Amino acid sequence: MSNKIEPAVYRVNELKSHKIMMDKIHGKAFYDKHLVSDPKTGMTVDIITYPAGYVTNWHTHPHAHGMYIISGRLKTSAGIVEAGDFVWFPEGCIMEHGAPDDGDCTMLFLTNAPFKIDFVDAPDNK
Numbered sequence: 001m002s003n004k005i006e007p008a009v010y011r012v013n014e015l016k017s018h019k020i021m022m023d024k025i026h027g028k029a030f031y032d033k034h035l036v037s038d039p040k041t042g043m044t045v046d047i048i049t050y051p052a053g054y055v056t057n058w059h060t061h062p063h064a065h066g067m068y069i070i071s072g073r074l075k076t077s078a079g080i081v082e083a084g085d086f087v088w089f090p091e092g093c094i095m096e097h098g099a100p101d102d103g104d105c106t107m108l109f110l111t112n113a114p115f116k117i118d119f120v121d122a123p124d125n126k
Helices: none
Strands: 018-021 029-037 044-050 065-071 073-076 079-082 086-089 105-111
Touching: 065 073, 065 079, 073 105
Parallel strands: none
Antiparallel strands: 018 029, 029 044, 044 105, 065 086, 065 105, 073 079
């Protein structure tokens, strides 16, 4: 008996975006197209769009995550990340990120474990 495993194809342009609200983000929303969660590792892959001016509050994650910028620019605590660039946030990094006021930002968002966010106070040097 053969155990044939097939790849999964996601037609991203055909997927519905889900509006995500976070109480800690001043009532503003971002948009998510969830692609996959790995049941063994908890790794996730999503397409996320931050509307112009949306910026997360300072936070950290108990996992690493990366963002490949598909369109627009991503405003981060490390500076501006342009379309075509990739930014990796190590586990425990204190950060904020979002879209600048002048345009939306759409990215491929990847985690290496199940997603969790912990909001923190801004670092002393900010």
